[in-house]
Amino acid sequence: MRVMIVDDEDLARGIVREYLASFPGFELVGESSNGFDAVQAITELRPDLLFLDVQMPKLNGFEVLSLLDVRPKVIFVTAYDSYAIKAFEVNAVDYLLKPFSRERFGEALMRVTGKDEPTGHDDIDALIRTTRSPATPLERILIRDGSRVHVIPVGSIDHIEAQDDYVTIHSAGKKYLKLERLSDLEASLDSRRFVRVHRSHIVNIERLVRLETYAKDSRIVILADGTKLPVSRSGYEKLKGLL
Amino acid sequence: MHPILKDRRTLALYLLAWLIPGLTLATLLVTTVRASWEGALFFSLPGTIVYAFMSLSAWYVCRAFPLPGADVARPLLAILFAAVLSSGLWLAACYGWASVLQRIAPGLAPGERYAEAVPLLLSFGVGLFLIAAAVHYLIGSQEESRRTERNALELQVLARDAELKALRAQIDPHFLFNSLNSISALTSTDPSAARTMTLMLADFLRMSMNYGALEMISLDQEIAMARHFLDIERVRFGSRLTVRFDLGEGTLQARVPPLLLQPLVENAVNHGIAQIPAGGPVHLRTERIGPALRLTVRNPADPAREMPHNGGIGMRIVRQRLERLYGTEGRLEVEESGGVFLAAITIPLHP
Numbered sequence: 217m218r219v220m221i222v223d224d225e226d227l228a229r230g231i232v233r234e235y236l237a238s239f240p241g242f243e244l245v246g247e248s249s250n251g252f253d254a255v256q257a258i259t260e261l262r263p264d265l266l267f268l269d270v271q272m273p274k275l276n277g278f279e280v281l282s283l284l285d286v287r288p289k290v291i292f293v294t295a296y297d298s299y300a301i302k303a304f305e306v307n308a309v310d311y312l313l314k315p316f317s318r319e320r321f322g323e324a325l326m327r328v329t330g331k332d333e334p335t336g337h338d339d340i341d342a343l344i345r346t347t348r349s350p351a352t353p354l355e356r357i358l359i360r361d362g363s364r365v366h367v368i369p370v371g372s373i374d375h376i377e378a379q380d381d382y383v384t385i386h387s388a389g390k391k392y393l394k395l396e397r398l399s400d401l402e403a404s405l406d407s408r409r410f411v412r413v414h415r416s417h418i419v420n421i422e423r424l425v426r427l428e429t430y431a432k433d434s435r436i437v438i439l440a441d442g443t444k445l446p447v448s449r450s451g452y453e454k455l456k457g458l459l
Numbered sequence: 460m461h462p463i464l465k466d467r468r469t470l471a472l473y474l475l476a477w478l479i480p481g482l483t484l485a486t487l488l489v490t491t492v493r494a495s496w497e498g499a500l501f502f503s504l505p506g507t508i509v510y511a512f513m514s515l516s517a518w519y520v521c522r523a524f525p526l527p528g529a530d531v532a533r534p535l536l537a538i539l540f541a542a543v544l545s546s547g548l549w550l551a552a553c554y555g556w557a558s559v560l561q562r563i564a565p566g567l568a569p570g571e572r573y574a575e576a577v578p579l580l581l582s583f584g585v586g587l588f589l590i591a592a593a594v595h596y597l598i599g600s601q602e603e604s605r606r607t608e609r610n611a612l613e614l615q616v617l618a619r620d621a622e623l624k625a626l627r628a629q630i631d632p633h634f635l636f637n638s639l640n641s642i643s644a645l646t647s648t649d650p651s652a653a654r655t656m657t658l659m660l661a662d663f664l665r666m667s668m669n670y671g672a673l674e675m676i677s678l679d680q681e682i683a684m685a686r687h688f689l690d691i692e693r694v695r696f697g698s699r700l701t702v703r704f705d706l707g708e709g710t711l712q713a714r715v716p717p718l719l720l721q722p723l724v725e726n727a728v729n730h731g732i733a734q735i736p737a738g739g740p741v742h743l744r745t746e747r748i749g750p751a752l753r754l755t756v757r758n759p760a761d762p763a764r765e766m767p768h769n770g771g772i773g774m775r776i777v778r779q780r781l782e783r784l785y786g787t788e789g790r791l792e793v794e795e796s797g798g799v800f801l802a803a804i805t806i807p808l809h810p
Contacts, residue, residue, distance in 0.1 A: 224733070224736070225637070225641070225695055225696065225697075226697050227640070227641045227644040227645065227694070227695065227697075228637075228640055228641075228644065230644045230648060231640065231643055231644035234644070234647055234648070249736060250736040252736075253736075271633075271733070273733060273734045273735050273736050273761065274734070274736065274761070274763075295632075295633050295636035295637045295640060296632045296633050296636045313636070314636050314637060314639070314640035314643075315636070315639045315640040315642070315643035316643075356763060367763045369763055
């Protein structure tokens, strides 16, 4: 079985490497020390099993998983994170708490390799949802483009447009395509900063310059970069409430 | 709320006490203007009860002119004025009562003879009001001291709460578990490094417990603790973490509350260095600026992630502590620009 270790600390990767060496049938194919590299390496190396640290620079463990098309089996590794641990328990995901013994390591290894299926997409999605505190809105949007990952802080988003199952995110003159429904994105953004002005448009309220009325119930918003977007009646009600 | 009107028992006791001046007045009336006993009592007892209530107004005069004030003359004059005024009003009330008695029970009415008692009644009224004022001052000062005591107690409880919260936040469980994991990893690869790390961790924990129990420590001690913490983190982060100290002349003897810098240093590592793959330097600087001591922690920060400015619990505790200890003279400023995060504490050098 091909294994990869993703952890930003040398020593933490070292102990996994050391323990793993004493279990036959596992081959270490790669290590990554941050989320960006991990996404790229996992895409290229296609490991069967991943030891994944939760707290890492750039992208955390959950974000790494959310960006993978094909997900390997995963054993999460974390020092202390009450949110994550609760999520692991709820979603029956294997995890190790640092520091861990060789026995505990072996148990996790046996349990996860004993399963036929790798951790399913739905499980991971549920996991990611449970780890995100409902009180804190999304701070950045991650988009994968081949093996590259774009991180878009929500503050730099101008507006978002729905296109079938995709959304187009307009940010600083660039466009990014992401497979997500506009309503899901709307729900995870801060509703005081982002307003769904129309069935297929979300607007960053800081970019809004003008609201123009053409006829009764026919309005448009004009953004700082000159973009004009239609405003529905319910969108207008929301804007009125905020402005 | 008036302290005597506050509950019925106090009011009953107060009115009972007024029986003494009531009986005294009756006796005086009998002896000076040769009134009959029944007549004197029928006049003086209702009169003094009315005056008892009127004298409650002394409370407001006492409150308006607290003793000891800047000068003693003003309250005394005010009270004397109030005494004369209420005595005059009382006299008018007595006159009214006398005419009512005249009509309903002429046998008991004081009659013409009481005209001679006017000076007696006036001075009696003034005297009683003065006594009432003195009593009210006494009650006031008692309430005041009780309030101060309660305030002091509340402050103490608040302080202990804050201290406990601070202590709980001081040793970050992340730090502890990650350090233990580093030790666990080193045990097989580099046993002597594992031992060194264990000793450093023990030293740090001992320091934070010993110092945490003190009111104030020297900046020297605080810096030593920060140094220990960063040394331990350097084992974990390896070459990703470098440390620089710039200690200004004459700052190390300054007295600071223990673990003041700790949240700032932890913040620099956890939200700064740990978020950057290449890491960077944590720069700690102490300097004197006039009568103030300034402690600055600077670290690189990932621009794509927001450092916790005011929301972080650590920063909140630092602010609370500074405010409680130094009022407006202590402050915490944070700023982030160009990928550098900076947190600066300013406190008086000699509080």
